[in-house]
Amino acid sequence: MNIHEYQAKKLFKDTGIPVPDGGRAETVDQALDVAKGLSGPVRVVKAQIHAGGRGKGGGVKVCKTMDEVKAAANDILGMQLVTKQTGPEGKKVHSVWVEQGTAIARELYLAIVLDRGAECLTVMASPDGGMDIEDVAENHPERILTTPLDGNHHLWPFQARQLLFGCELTPKQIGQGVKLILKLIELCVKKDATQVEINPLAVTEDGDLIVLDAKLNFDESGLKRQPDVKALEDPEEQDPLERKAAELGVNYVKLDGYVGTMVNGAGLAMATMDAIKQAGAEPANFLDAGGGASVEMVTKGFEVMLSDPNVRGILINIFGGILRCDIVAAGIVEAAKQTHFTLPTVVRMEGTNVEEGKQILRDSGLDFVLANTMSEAAASIAKLTQGTNE
Numbered sequence: 001m002n003i004h005e006y007q008a009k010k011l012f013k014d015t016g017i018p019v020p021d022g023g024r025a026e027t028v029d030q031a032l033d034v035a036k037g038l039s040g041p042v043r044v045v046k047a048q049i050h051a052g053g054r055g056k057g058g059g060v061k062v063c064k065t066m067d068e069v070k071a072a073a074n075d076i077l078g079m080q081l082v083t084k085q086t087g088p089e090g091k092k093v094h095s096v097w098v099e100q101g102t103a104i105a106r107e108l109y110l111a112i113v114l115d116r117g118a119e120c121l122t123v124m125a126s127p128d129g130g131m132d133i134e135d136v137a138e139n140h141p142e143r144i145l146t147t148p149l150d151g152n153h154h155l156w157p158f159q160a161r162q163l164l165f166g167c168e169l170t171p172k173q174i175g176q177g178v179k180l181i182l183k184l185i186e187l188c189v190k191k192d193a194t195q196v197e198i199n200p201l202a203v204t205e206d207g208d209l210i211v212l213d214a215k216l217n218f219d220e221s222g223l224k225r226q227p228d229v230k231a232l233e234d235p236e237e238q239d240p241l242e243r244k245a246a247e248l249g250v251n252y253v254k255l256d257g258y259v260g261t262m263v264n265g266a267g268l269a270m271a272t273m274d275a276i277k278q279a280g281a282e283p284a285n286f287l288d289a290g291g292g293a294s295v296e297m298v299t300k301g302f303e304v305m306l307s308d309p310n311v312r313g314i315l316i317n318i319f320g321g322i323l324r325c326d327i328v329a330a331g332i333v334e335a336a337k338q339t340h341f342t343l344p345t346v347v348r349m350e351g352t353n354v355e356e357g358k359q360i361l362r363d364s365g366l367d368f369v370l371a372n373t374m375s376e377a378a379a380s381i382a383k384l385t386q387g388t389n390e
Contacts, residue, residue, distance in 0.1 A: 001218045002050040002231045004219045006097045008214035017180060024048070024098025031073035032066060035097040040102025045072040049091040052199075053083035056130055059093065062101065069098065084134075088140040094236055102210060108167050109133050109144075110177075112184050114194040114219075121149045122186060123160070123181060129166040129200035153189045155181065169203070176209045191229055192222030196258045203290070219223035241285075241307055248300040251290065257282025259381050260305035260314040260343075262298070264289045264323060273318045275374045281382035284311050298328070298333035305340050313344040313385040315377055321349030329357035333364040344370065344384035348377035 008018045012061040023034035035043045047059030049098040054060050054357055059081045061072035082090035107130035125145045128136045136143050147159050147164045157178050164177040165181050179203075186319055188196045195217040202212045223230045235243055245252035251266075257275075259281050263269040266288050285308065317329050332347065348371040349357050361368045369384070371377035 001229070001235055001305075002237065003216050003218070003222065003229075004048045004050065004095075004234065004237075005046065005098075005214055006048060007094075007232045008216045009097075009211070011191070011216065012214055013188060013319065015183050017211060018209065019214070020100045020102055022054045022097055024095055024097055025109070026077070026095045028070055028073045028077065029194050031077075031096055032070055032100050034151055035063070035066060038098070038100040040100050042097050043069050045069060045076060045099045045100055046354075047076045047079070047081050047093040047098070048095045049081055049086070050094055050234070051081075051083050051085040053085055053131065054081065057083040057086075057090075058271065059079050059083075060237050065191060075096075081318060088332045089301060102202055102212060104200075104202045104212075105132070105205050105207070106203045107212075108169075108203065109136075109183070109196040109199050110181070111195065111199070112181075112188045112193070113197070115148065118148055120151070121153055121185070121187075123147045123149070123155060125163045125167055129253040133199055134355060143201045149185065151303070153185060153269040155185055155224060155376055157182070170205060170207065173209055180209060191216075192218060193228055194219050206332040231383055239302060243306060245287075245300075245304045248304065250297070250300050250304055251288040252301075252304050254308065255283050255285055256310075256311050257284045258312045260287070260308065260311040261275075261317070262287050262289055262301050262305065262314065263317045264328075268317060268319055272315065272374065272378070275378035276315065276382065279375070279378035279382035280368055281378070282387060289299050295331040295334045298331040299338050302335045302339045302341065311343065313381050314341075315381040316345065316349075317349045317374060317377060318323075318347075319356070320349060324353045325349045325351055326353040326360060327355030327357075329360040333360060333366065334370075336364075336366055342382070346371055346377050347383045348372070348374060 006024045012019050015260050025031035025034050043063045045061045047054050063069045063072050075092055077095050079093050080090040081093050095190050107129040109126040111124045126136050126143050128143050149155050160178040160181045164174040184196050193216055198214040202210050218229050239254050241254045259276050261272055261283055263272050269288050269377050276283045289297055346369045369380050371380055
Protein backbone atom coordinates (compact mmCIF):
# COMPACT_ATOMS: atom_id res chain seq x y z
CA MET A 1 0.00 0.00 0.00
CA ASN A 2 1.25 3.46 -0.90
CA ILE A 3 0.64 6.73 0.90
CA HIS A 4 1.03 10.38 -0.07
CA GLU A 5 4.11 12.50 0.49
CA TYR A 6 2.39 14.63 3.15
CA GLN A 7 1.47 11.49 5.09
CA ALA A 8 5.00 10.10 4.78
CA LYS A 9 6.50 13.36 6.04
CA LYS A 10 4.19 13.30 9.04
CA LEU A 11 5.49 9.81 9.90
CA PHE A 12 9.07 11.03 9.35
CA LYS A 13 8.56 14.03 11.60
CA ASP A 14 7.02 11.85 14.34
CA THR A 15 10.10 9.60 14.12
CA GLY A 16 12.52 12.51 14.50
CA ILE A 17 13.58 12.72 10.86
CA PRO A 18 14.11 16.33 9.65
CA VAL A 19 11.54 17.59 7.10
CA PRO A 20 10.61 21.15 6.02
CA ASP A 21 7.54 22.75 7.57
CA GLY A 22 4.46 22.57 5.41
CA GLY A 23 0.77 21.78 5.12
CA ARG A 24 -1.76 20.09 2.87
CA ALA A 25 -4.36 22.02 0.88
CA GLU A 26 -7.36 21.00 -1.20
CA THR A 27 -8.22 24.49 -2.45
CA VAL A 28 -6.30 27.53 -3.65
CA ASP A 29 -7.37 29.51 -0.57
CA GLN A 30 -6.12 26.75 1.72
CA ALA A 31 -2.80 26.72 -0.14
CA LEU A 32 -2.43 30.47 0.39
CA ASP A 33 -3.23 30.12 4.09
CA VAL A 34 -0.55 27.44 4.49
CA ALA A 35 2.00 29.49 2.52
CA LYS A 36 1.41 32.59 4.67
CA GLY A 37 2.16 30.59 7.80
CA LEU A 38 5.61 29.48 6.57
CA SER A 39 8.86 31.38 7.03
CA GLY A 40 11.40 32.36 4.39
CA PRO A 41 11.03 33.86 0.91
CA VAL A 42 10.31 30.63 -1.02
CA ARG A 43 7.43 28.16 -1.01
CA VAL A 44 7.13 24.90 -2.94
CA VAL A 45 3.72 23.67 -4.16
CA LYS A 46 3.66 19.90 -4.82
CA ALA A 47 0.94 17.71 -6.32
CA GLN A 48 -0.11 14.82 -4.08
CA ILE A 49 -0.49 11.64 -6.12
CA HIS A 50 0.94 8.14 -5.75
CA ALA A 51 3.60 8.49 -8.44
CA GLY A 52 7.14 9.74 -8.89
CA GLY A 53 8.38 12.16 -11.53
CA ARG A 54 5.89 14.86 -10.53
CA GLY A 55 8.36 17.67 -11.13
CA LYS A 56 8.95 16.71 -14.75
CA GLY A 57 5.19 16.47 -15.27
CA GLY A 58 4.55 19.99 -14.00
CA GLY A 59 3.33 18.91 -10.57
CA VAL A 60 5.99 20.72 -8.50
CA LYS A 61 6.43 24.50 -8.63
CA VAL A 62 8.82 26.78 -6.73
CA CYS A 63 7.16 30.06 -5.78
CA LYS A 64 8.72 33.34 -4.58
CA THR A 65 5.52 35.35 -4.06
CA MET A 66 1.98 34.70 -2.85
CA ASP A 67 0.72 35.39 -6.37
CA GLU A 68 2.95 32.60 -7.64
CA VAL A 69 1.63 30.26 -4.91
CA LYS A 70 -1.93 31.12 -5.96
CA ALA A 71 -1.16 30.49 -9.63
CA ALA A 72 0.69 27.24 -8.89
CA ALA A 73 -2.10 25.85 -6.72
CA ASN A 74 -4.67 26.89 -9.33
CA ASP A 75 -2.70 25.11 -12.07
CA ILE A 76 -1.97 21.91 -10.13
CA LEU A 77 -5.23 21.28 -8.28
CA GLY A 78 -7.56 19.30 -10.51
CA MET A 79 -4.95 18.66 -13.21
CA GLN A 80 -4.51 15.22 -14.76
CA LEU A 81 -0.84 14.78 -13.94
CA VAL A 82 1.07 12.48 -16.30
CA THR A 83 4.44 11.00 -15.29
CA LYS A 84 6.46 7.93 -16.24
CA GLN A 85 4.86 6.08 -13.34
CA THR A 86 1.21 7.04 -14.02
CA GLY A 87 1.05 5.92 -17.63
CA PRO A 88 -0.48 8.08 -20.40
CA GLU A 89 -3.82 8.37 -18.61
CA GLY A 90 -2.22 10.22 -15.67
CA LYS A 91 -3.76 10.80 -12.25
CA LYS A 92 -6.05 13.57 -11.08
CA VAL A 93 -4.61 15.83 -8.38
CA HIS A 94 -6.99 16.30 -5.46
CA SER A 95 -4.61 18.07 -3.07
CA VAL A 96 -1.24 19.80 -2.84
CA TRP A 97 1.49 19.99 -0.22
CA VAL A 98 2.82 23.50 0.35
CA GLU A 99 6.15 23.59 2.13
CA GLN A 100 8.87 25.99 3.15
CA GLY A 101 11.61 26.39 0.55
CA THR A 102 15.08 24.98 1.22
CA ALA A 103 18.43 26.43 0.10
CA ILE A 104 19.96 23.33 -1.52
CA ALA A 105 23.69 22.79 -1.98
CA ARG A 106 23.35 19.25 -3.41
CA GLU A 107 20.96 16.32 -3.60
CA LEU A 108 21.43 12.68 -2.50
CA TYR A 109 19.35 9.52 -2.60
CA LEU A 110 18.59 7.31 0.41
CA ALA A 111 16.20 4.42 0.89
CA ILE A 112 15.41 1.27 2.84
CA VAL A 113 13.89 -1.32 0.50
CA LEU A 114 12.85 -4.94 0.71
CA ASP A 115 15.27 -6.95 -1.43
CA ARG A 116 13.11 -9.95 -2.32
CA GLY A 117 16.03 -11.80 -3.90
CA ALA A 118 18.17 -11.53 -0.79
CA GLU A 119 15.09 -11.85 1.47
CA CYS A 120 16.06 -8.91 3.66
CA LEU A 121 15.76 -5.17 4.01
CA THR A 122 18.58 -3.28 2.31
CA VAL A 123 19.86 0.28 2.67
CA MET A 124 20.47 2.05 -0.65
CA ALA A 125 22.29 5.36 -1.06
CA SER A 126 23.67 7.44 -3.90
CA PRO A 127 25.55 10.74 -4.14
CA ASP A 128 23.40 11.49 -7.22
CA GLY A 129 19.86 12.06 -5.98
CA GLY A 130 17.03 13.96 -7.67
CA MET A 131 14.77 13.50 -10.66
CA ASP A 132 17.33 11.55 -12.71
CA ILE A 133 18.01 8.80 -10.15
CA GLU A 134 16.51 6.14 -12.45
CA ASP A 135 18.98 7.12 -15.18
CA VAL A 136 21.82 6.91 -12.65
CA ALA A 137 20.73 3.40 -11.65
CA GLU A 138 20.59 2.31 -15.29
CA ASN A 139 23.71 3.97 -16.66
CA HIS A 140 25.96 4.25 -13.59
CA PRO A 141 25.02 1.39 -11.22
CA GLU A 142 28.34 1.79 -9.42
CA ARG A 143 26.92 5.05 -8.03
CA ILE A 144 24.18 3.11 -6.19
CA LEU A 145 25.59 1.86 -2.88
CA THR A 146 23.87 -0.91 -0.91
CA THR A 147 24.19 -2.65 2.44
CA PRO A 148 21.81 -5.44 3.59
CA LEU A 149 20.39 -5.56 7.10
CA ASP A 150 20.96 -8.68 9.18
CA GLY A 151 18.24 -11.12 10.26
CA ASN A 152 17.25 -8.87 13.14
CA HIS A 153 16.81 -5.87 10.79
CA HIS A 154 19.92 -4.36 12.31
CA LEU A 155 22.61 -2.15 10.79
CA TRP A 156 25.81 -1.25 12.62
CA PRO A 157 26.73 2.45 12.68
CA PHE A 158 30.02 1.75 10.90
CA GLN A 159 28.07 0.22 7.99
CA ALA A 160 25.97 3.38 7.73
CA ARG A 161 29.12 5.49 7.81
CA GLN A 162 30.60 3.48 4.93
CA LEU A 163 27.54 4.23 2.79
CA LEU A 164 27.70 7.91 3.65
CA PHE A 165 31.45 8.12 2.93
CA GLY A 166 30.53 6.87 -0.52
CA CYS A 167 28.09 9.77 -0.83
CA GLU A 168 30.98 12.21 -0.36
CA LEU A 169 29.68 13.84 2.82
CA THR A 170 31.56 15.77 5.50
CA PRO A 171 32.11 14.28 8.99
CA LYS A 172 29.30 16.48 10.38
CA GLN A 173 26.90 15.33 7.66
CA ILE A 174 27.91 11.70 8.14
CA GLY A 175 27.01 11.99 11.82
CA GLN A 176 23.57 13.35 10.89
CA GLY A 177 23.20 10.71 8.21
CA VAL A 178 23.91 7.78 10.52
CA LYS A 179 21.15 8.93 12.90
CA LEU A 180 18.81 9.41 9.95
CA ILE A 181 19.46 5.93 8.54
CA LEU A 182 18.91 4.26 11.91
CA LYS A 183 15.60 6.14 12.33
CA LEU A 184 14.53 5.11 8.83
CA ILE A 185 15.19 1.48 9.71
CA GLU A 186 13.25 1.89 12.95
CA LEU A 187 10.27 3.34 11.05
CA CYS A 188 10.46 0.70 8.32
CA VAL A 189 10.44 -2.23 10.74
CA LYS A 190 7.90 -0.75 13.14
CA LYS A 191 5.35 0.00 10.41
CA ASP A 192 5.88 -3.10 8.20
CA ALA A 193 7.13 -0.98 5.32
CA THR A 194 8.63 -2.51 2.20
CA GLN A 195 10.08 0.78 0.95
CA VAL A 196 11.09 3.98 2.71
CA GLU A 197 12.58 6.32 0.13
CA ILE A 198 14.02 9.83 0.31
CA ASN A 199 14.67 11.43 -3.04
CA PRO A 200 16.08 13.91 -2.78
CA LEU A 201 17.82 13.99 0.56
CA ALA A 202 19.18 17.52 0.48
CA VAL A 203 22.39 18.97 1.83
CA THR A 204 21.47 22.55 2.67
CA GLU A 205 23.72 25.54 2.12
CA ASP A 206 24.27 25.48 5.89
CA GLY A 207 25.64 21.94 5.59
CA ASP A 208 22.71 20.07 7.17
CA LEU A 209 20.67 17.12 5.88
CA ILE A 210 16.93 17.48 5.32
CA VAL A 211 14.28 15.33 3.60
CA LEU A 212 12.73 17.05 0.58
CA ASP A 213 10.61 14.17 -0.69
CA ALA A 214 9.35 11.05 1.01
CA LYS A 215 7.80 7.85 -0.31
CA LEU A 216 6.56 4.92 1.77
CA ASN A 217 5.14 1.57 0.66
CA PHE A 218 3.71 -0.91 3.16
CA ASP A 219 3.23 -4.68 3.20
CA GLU A 220 -0.52 -5.14 2.73
CA SER A 221 -0.32 -8.44 4.60
CA GLY A 222 0.82 -6.49 7.66
CA LEU A 223 -1.96 -3.90 7.63
CA LYS A 224 -4.00 -5.88 10.16
CA ARG A 225 -1.21 -5.07 12.60
CA GLN A 226 -1.06 -1.44 11.47
CA PRO A 227 -4.53 0.12 11.75
CA ASP A 228 -2.98 3.61 11.83
CA VAL A 229 -1.26 2.91 8.50
CA LYS A 230 -4.41 1.35 7.00
CA ALA A 231 -6.26 4.56 7.88
CA LEU A 232 -3.90 6.49 5.56
CA GLU A 233 -5.12 4.64 2.46
CA ASP A 234 -6.56 6.92 -0.24
CA PRO A 235 -9.29 5.14 -2.26
CA GLU A 236 -9.03 7.80 -4.99
CA GLU A 237 -5.53 6.56 -5.80
CA GLN A 238 -6.64 2.99 -6.43
CA ASP A 239 -7.50 1.68 -9.87
CA PRO A 240 -11.33 1.92 -10.12
CA LEU A 241 -11.68 -1.77 -10.96
CA GLU A 242 -9.39 -2.82 -8.12
CA ARG A 243 -11.39 -0.61 -5.78
CA LYS A 244 -14.65 -2.21 -6.97
CA ALA A 245 -13.14 -5.68 -6.52
CA ALA A 246 -12.01 -4.84 -2.99
CA GLU A 247 -15.53 -3.67 -2.14
CA LEU A 248 -16.92 -6.97 -3.48
CA GLY A 249 -14.30 -9.02 -1.64
CA VAL A 250 -12.59 -10.27 -4.82
CA ASN A 251 -8.80 -10.75 -4.98
CA TYR A 252 -8.16 -8.84 -8.23
CA VAL A 253 -5.29 -6.94 -9.83
CA LYS A 254 -5.81 -5.13 -13.13
CA LEU A 255 -3.24 -5.63 -15.89
CA ASP A 256 -2.80 -4.12 -19.35
CA GLY A 257 -4.02 -7.02 -21.52
CA TYR A 258 -7.34 -8.24 -22.93
CA VAL A 259 -7.86 -11.82 -21.67
CA GLY A 260 -9.84 -11.88 -18.44
CA THR A 261 -8.78 -14.70 -16.11
CA MET A 262 -10.49 -16.43 -13.21
CA VAL A 263 -8.47 -19.03 -11.32
CA ASN A 264 -8.57 -20.64 -7.86
CA GLY A 265 -5.18 -20.26 -6.20
CA ALA A 266 -2.50 -17.59 -6.58
CA GLY A 267 0.16 -19.97 -7.92
CA LEU A 268 -2.18 -21.36 -10.57
CA ALA A 269 -3.18 -17.81 -11.48
CA MET A 270 0.46 -16.85 -12.08
CA ALA A 271 1.01 -19.97 -14.20
CA THR A 272 -2.15 -19.20 -16.17
CA MET A 273 -0.96 -15.69 -16.98
CA ASP A 274 2.39 -17.12 -18.13
CA ALA A 275 0.56 -19.60 -20.39
CA ILE A 276 -1.54 -16.81 -21.91
CA LYS A 277 1.56 -14.78 -22.73
CA GLN A 278 3.32 -17.83 -24.17
CA ALA A 279 0.29 -18.33 -26.43
CA GLY A 280 0.74 -14.81 -27.80
CA ALA A 281 -2.04 -13.06 -25.87
CA GLU A 282 -2.02 -10.67 -22.91
CA PRO A 283 -3.79 -11.22 -19.56
CA ALA A 284 -6.13 -8.43 -18.46
CA ASN A 285 -6.07 -9.26 -14.78
CA PHE A 286 -5.04 -11.47 -11.90
CA LEU A 287 -8.20 -12.86 -10.26
CA ASP A 288 -7.91 -15.51 -7.56
CA ALA A 289 -11.36 -16.86 -6.67
CA GLY A 290 -9.80 -18.79 -3.77
CA GLY A 291 -10.58 -22.21 -2.41
CA GLY A 292 -14.23 -21.40 -1.74
CA ALA A 293 -15.33 -20.18 -5.17
CA SER A 294 -19.08 -20.06 -4.56
CA VAL A 295 -21.70 -18.96 -7.08
CA GLU A 296 -21.66 -15.54 -5.45
CA MET A 297 -17.87 -15.23 -5.69
CA VAL A 298 -17.80 -16.37 -9.32
CA THR A 299 -20.57 -13.89 -10.17
CA LYS A 300 -18.66 -11.07 -8.51
CA GLY A 301 -15.55 -12.09 -10.42
CA PHE A 302 -17.42 -11.93 -13.73
CA GLU A 303 -18.86 -8.55 -12.77
CA VAL A 304 -15.40 -7.10 -12.13
CA MET A 305 -13.82 -8.62 -15.25
CA LEU A 306 -16.64 -7.45 -17.51
CA SER A 307 -16.31 -3.92 -16.14
CA ASP A 308 -12.95 -3.72 -17.93
CA PRO A 309 -13.64 -2.48 -21.48
CA ASN A 310 -10.37 -4.02 -22.69
CA VAL A 311 -11.49 -7.59 -22.00
CA ARG A 312 -12.20 -9.50 -25.24
CA GLY A 313 -12.49 -13.00 -23.80
CA ILE A 314 -12.31 -15.00 -20.57
CA LEU A 315 -10.19 -17.95 -19.49
CA ILE A 316 -11.35 -19.90 -16.42
CA ASN A 317 -8.78 -22.32 -15.02
CA ILE A 318 -9.91 -24.38 -12.02
CA PHE A 319 -8.21 -27.17 -10.11
CA GLY A 320 -10.76 -29.00 -7.99
CA GLY A 321 -9.40 -30.33 -4.75
CA ILE A 322 -11.49 -29.57 -1.71
CA LEU A 323 -13.47 -27.38 -4.10
CA ARG A 324 -15.31 -29.78 -6.45
CA CYS A 325 -15.39 -29.10 -10.19
CA ASP A 326 -19.15 -29.75 -10.45
CA ILE A 327 -19.84 -27.05 -7.85
CA VAL A 328 -17.57 -24.60 -9.67
CA ALA A 329 -19.23 -25.44 -13.00
CA ALA A 330 -22.66 -24.78 -11.56
CA GLY A 331 -21.38 -21.46 -10.26
CA ILE A 332 -19.92 -20.52 -13.65
CA VAL A 333 -23.21 -21.29 -15.42
CA GLU A 334 -25.27 -19.33 -12.92
CA ALA A 335 -22.86 -16.40 -12.97
CA ALA A 336 -22.87 -16.36 -16.78
CA LYS A 337 -26.66 -16.24 -16.83
CA GLN A 338 -26.80 -13.46 -14.25
CA THR A 339 -24.25 -11.26 -15.98
CA HIS A 340 -25.55 -11.93 -19.54
CA PHE A 341 -22.08 -11.75 -21.09
CA THR A 342 -21.40 -12.85 -24.67
CA LEU A 343 -17.60 -12.85 -24.74
CA PRO A 344 -15.78 -16.02 -25.85
CA THR A 345 -15.03 -18.12 -22.78
CA VAL A 346 -12.63 -21.02 -22.40
CA VAL A 347 -12.90 -23.30 -19.34
CA ARG A 348 -10.24 -25.74 -18.21
CA MET A 349 -10.96 -27.86 -15.15
CA GLU A 350 -9.13 -30.71 -13.47
CA GLY A 351 -9.58 -32.52 -10.20
CA THR A 352 -12.48 -33.76 -8.10
CA ASN A 353 -15.68 -34.49 -10.11
CA VAL A 354 -14.17 -33.00 -13.25
CA GLU A 355 -16.32 -35.03 -15.66
CA GLU A 356 -19.49 -34.05 -13.82
CA GLY A 357 -18.38 -30.43 -14.01
CA LYS A 358 -17.71 -30.58 -17.75
CA GLN A 359 -21.13 -32.15 -18.33
CA ILE A 360 -22.82 -29.32 -16.47
CA LEU A 361 -21.08 -26.85 -18.78
CA ARG A 362 -22.08 -28.85 -21.90
CA ASP A 363 -25.70 -29.04 -20.77
CA SER A 364 -25.92 -25.35 -19.92
CA GLY A 365 -26.82 -24.23 -23.42
CA LEU A 366 -24.06 -21.63 -23.19
CA ASP A 367 -21.17 -21.39 -25.62
CA PHE A 368 -18.26 -22.49 -23.45
CA VAL A 369 -15.08 -23.87 -25.02
CA LEU A 370 -13.71 -26.75 -22.95
CA ALA A 371 -9.96 -27.41 -22.83
CA ASN A 372 -8.08 -30.34 -21.33
CA THR A 373 -4.74 -28.66 -20.56
CA MET A 374 -3.56 -25.23 -19.55
CA SER A 375 -1.60 -24.72 -22.76
CA GLU A 376 -4.61 -25.80 -24.84
CA ALA A 377 -6.84 -23.38 -22.94
CA ALA A 378 -4.37 -20.52 -23.42
CA ALA A 379 -4.02 -21.26 -27.14
CA SER A 380 -7.80 -21.36 -27.54
CA ILE A 381 -8.46 -18.03 -25.85
CA ALA A 382 -5.54 -16.44 -27.70
CA LYS A 383 -7.08 -17.54 -31.02
CA LEU A 384 -10.59 -16.45 -30.05
CA THR A 385 -9.48 -12.97 -28.99
CA GLN A 386 -6.93 -12.31 -31.72
CA GLY A 387 -7.80 -9.18 -33.66
CA THR A 388 -11.16 -8.63 -31.95
CA ASN A 389 -12.19 -5.16 -30.76
CA GLU A 390 -9.03 -3.57 -32.11
